[in-house]
Amino acid sequence: xxxxxxxxxxxxxxxxxxxxxxxxxxxxxxxxxxxxxxxxxxxxxxxxxxxxxxxxxxxxxxxxxxxxxxxxxxxxxxxxxxxxxxxxxxxxxxxxxxxxxxxxxxxxxxxxxxxxxxxxxxxxxxxxxxxxxxxxxxxxxxxxxxxxxxxxxxxxxxxxxxxxxxxxxxxxxxxxxxxxxxxxxxxxxxxxxxxxxxxxxxxxxxxxxxxxxxxxxxxxxxxxxxxxxxxxxxxxxxxxxxxxxxxxxxxxxxxxxxxxxxxxxxxxxxxxxxxxxxxxxxxxxxxxxxxxxxxxxxxxxxxxxxxxxxxxxxxxxxxxxxxxxxxxxxxxxxxxxxxxxxx
Amino acid sequence: xxxxxxxxxxxxxxxxxxxxxxxxxxxxxxxxxxxxxxxxxxxxxxxxxxxxxxxxxxxxxxxxxxxxxxxxxxxxxxxxxxxxxxxxxxxxxxxxxxxxxxxxxxxxxxxxxxxxxxxxxxxxxxxxxxxxxxxxxxxxxxxxxxxxxxxxxxxxxxxxxxxxxxxxxxxxxxxxxxxxxxxxxxxxxxxxxxxxxxxxxxxxxxxxxxxxxxxxxxxxxxxxxxxxxxxxxxxxxxxxxxxxxxxxxxxxxxxxxxxxxxxxxxxxxx
Numbered sequence: 001x002x003x004x005x006x007x008x009x010x011x012x013x014x015x016x017x018x019x020x021x022x023x024x025x026x027x028x029x030x031x032x033x034x035x036x037x038x039x040x041x042x043x044x045x046x047x048x049x050x051x052x053x054x055x056x057x058x059x060x061x062x063x064x065x066x067x068x069x070x071x072x073x074x075x076x077x078x079x080x081x082x083x084x085x086x087x088x089x090x091x092x093x094x095x096x097x098x099x100x101x102x103x104x105x106x107x108x109x110x111x112x113x114x115x116x117x118x119x120x121x122x123x124x125x126x127x128x129x130x131x132x133x134x135x136x137x138x139x140x141x142x143x144x145x146x147x148x149x150x151x152x153x154x155x156x157x158x159x160x161x162x163x164x165x166x167x168x169x170x171x172x173x174x175x176x177x178x179x180x181x182x183x184x185x186x187x188x189x190x191x192x193x194x195x196x197x198x199x200x201x202x203x204x205x206x207x208x209x210x211x212x213x214x215x216x217x218x219x220x221x222x223x224x225x226x227x228x229x230x231x232x233x234x235x236x237x238x239x240x241x242x243x244x245x246x247x248x249x250x251x252x253x254x255x256x257x258x259x260x261x262x263x264x265x266x267x268x269x270x271x272x273x274x275x276x277x278x279x280x281x282x283x284x285x286x287x288x289x290x291x292x293x294x295x296x297x298x299x300x301x302x303x304x305x306x307x308x309x310x311x312x313x314x315x316x317x318x319x320x321x322x323x324x325x326x327x328x329x330x331x332x333x334x335x336x337x338x339x340x341x342x343x
Numbered sequence: 344x345x346x347x348x349x350x351x352x353x354x355x356x357x358x359x360x361x362x363x364x365x366x367x368x369x370x371x372x373x374x375x376x377x378x379x380x381x382x383x384x385x386x387x388x389x390x391x392x393x394x395x396x397x398x399x400x401x402x403x404x405x406x407x408x409x410x411x412x413x414x415x416x417x418x419x420x421x422x423x424x425x426x427x428x429x430x431x432x433x434x435x436x437x438x439x440x441x442x443x444x445x446x447x448x449x450x451x452x453x454x455x456x457x458x459x460x461x462x463x464x465x466x467x468x469x470x471x472x473x474x475x476x477x478x479x480x481x482x483x484x485x486x487x488x489x490x491x492x493x494x495x496x497x498x499x500x501x502x503x504x505x506x507x508x509x510x511x512x513x514x515x516x517x518x519x520x521x522x523x524x525x526x527x528x529x530x531x532x533x534x535x536x537x538x539x540x541x542x543x544x545x546x547x548x549x550x551x552x553x554x555x556x557x558x559x560x561x562x563x564x565x566x567x568x569x570x571x572x573x574x575x576x577x578x579x580x581x582x583x584x585x586x587x588x589x590x591x592x593x594x595x596x597x598x599x600x601x602x603x604x605x606x607x608x609x610x611x612x613x
Contacts, residue, residue, distance in 0.1 A: 075576070075578070076575040076576065076578065079397075079398070079578060080398055083395050083397070083398060096578065099577060099578035099579075100397065100578070103396075103397035103578065104389070104396040104397055104404075105395050105396060105397035105398075106392045106395065106396075107395060148572065148573075148576070149573055149576075150573050150576045150577050151576055175482075176564070177482050177562045177563050177564045177569075178482060178562050179477075179560065179561045179562055179572075181474065181561075182474060182477050182478075182561060182562065185474075185477075185478050186477075186478075186482075189478060317577050
């Protein structure tokens with residue numbers, strides 16, 4: 001796990017020091033006028049439940065934050081507004097941080113808080129079987145409906161196959177040419193013996209009798225940075241109080257989500273999922289809560305960043321020499337402060 | 344008098360010709376300048392960080408990426424896949440459109456029956472059909488499906504329009520000499536409309552490419568549309584821009600091919 005601290009070590013230390021000072025100041029009691037935060041989530045998903053709970057329970061408000069949320073529907077659509085400052089805090093996959101760090105962009109970003117602690121993908125089998133009956137070698141020679149090449153879900157599947165001594169070459173037909181919007185209908189139409197889906201699609205497919213959940217990729221991979229909050233270095237330096245408040249609010253939401261009943265959570269989140277029927281939402285929340293996909297720790301750990309980059313390198317989207325050192329990707333000051341401030 | 348001017352053009356005419364030549368040289372020069380200024384700005388602005396290089400990429404990085412793609416990512420295959428899909432689609436769309444136009448010309452009953460549907464089909468945004476085509480035709484054929492759908496209706500309307508405008512006197516002449524309807528079609532209408540068909544072909548190249556790329560966005564294992572999606576997924580604007588640059592080049596090449604066909608065909612006609 002050789003990390004390369006390529007350039008600007010001094011500048012990095014100075015920046016880290018500045019962030020530490022700023023964060024310490026931010027931990028002081030907040031002034032009362034609400035600060036507006038332009039927040040952008042990468043997609044609308046039940047997987048991001050704690051963020052909606054933080055809004056609905058007023059946790060952001062308690063921190064003096066007035067959150068204006070928008071949904072990007074795609075990682076590539078988050079980065080430009082993040083760079084221009086139109087989006088101040090964003091929720092997306094941590095691989096974006098690695099890409100930005102390796103890009104020629106003069107403006108850099110940092111991960112400062114995590115929302116989910118593992119992959120939320122579920123493996124579905126078309127043939128009826130229980131999770132107990134399923135063994136990974138069963139996918140050998142079978143058609144596997146995956147996500148498109150280079151996406152995190154796709155490289156995660158590759159990783160899990162590798163863990164079980166296989167590769168995508170051992171599969172019958174490894175289907176990676178279906179755009180995300182078409183995957184559900186492709187599966188329903190009969191494509192694939194196995195396939196990976198997020199909730200609530202997994203619950204929908206089960207309800208329609210078109211397949212059963214047999215495994216969780218998150219459980220196979222273990223702790224891994226998967227969905228995180230990011231902001232530009234500029235924004236963090238100028239608005240440490242906002243970033244700190246954000247971390248505090250998310251910490252409260254995580255504690256709430258860990259202990260609340262699925263039905264309470266479903267009712268609270270319902271305004272954000274007007275198109276989704278209540279039964280599916282409840283089933284999705286139950287499953288995710290059971291799997292422990294929602295982080296109980298706001299800090300993105302070094303191990304979970306390493307795991308992410310191991311998977312990226314193995315998946316061919318990152319070269320080994322492009323690995324980004326933990327300190328360049330994550331600032332933990334705010335999340336550590338949040339753990340002291342919110343108990 | 345006419346012969347005299349042909350052998351010795353007047354001084355004014357010579358000057359006029361020279362001015363024409365000068366102007367077309369000036370136009371060429373300005374075109375080259377436009378390209379150079381555009382490329383230079385695109386190179387310099389990110390370098391001096393007037394714009395964020397991660398979001399805009401720059402020509403030098405695009406060229407470098409082209410070499411990397413050629414070395415590591417089978418660029419030739421991607422170009423070939425998109426080229427093949429486009430050519431097959433526009434040839435198929437063209438063939439289908441000529442056949443349909445012939446049927447419409449043959450029977451005004453069928454034309455009057457289908458006319459409103461053709462108009463609606465033509466004005467419908469075909470990209471909206473992409474997800475449906477995917478479900479109906481599957482991952483491979485949906486690419487062709489979209490490309491053909493996008494170009495076939497406008498081509499039918501264009502070619503049928505041309506058929507109808509065919510010189511009525513010529514048709515009358517063939518009929519007077521006892522020519523059959525089939526002979527009118529093959530000896531008068533079709534040959535008279537070759538320029539119309541070539542015009543349609545020119546429009547079709549662009550439309551077929553739009554359809555192919557949209558189709559590749561939906562589902563593909565290879566092709567320039569695939570590279571664009573892959574590049575944006577891993578936030579590699581260089582890869583996206585390199586693919587777009589090749590697309591631009593590809594449409595120029597295909598347009599030139601058709602222009603060449605036009606020249607050959609027109610030469611034979613006269």
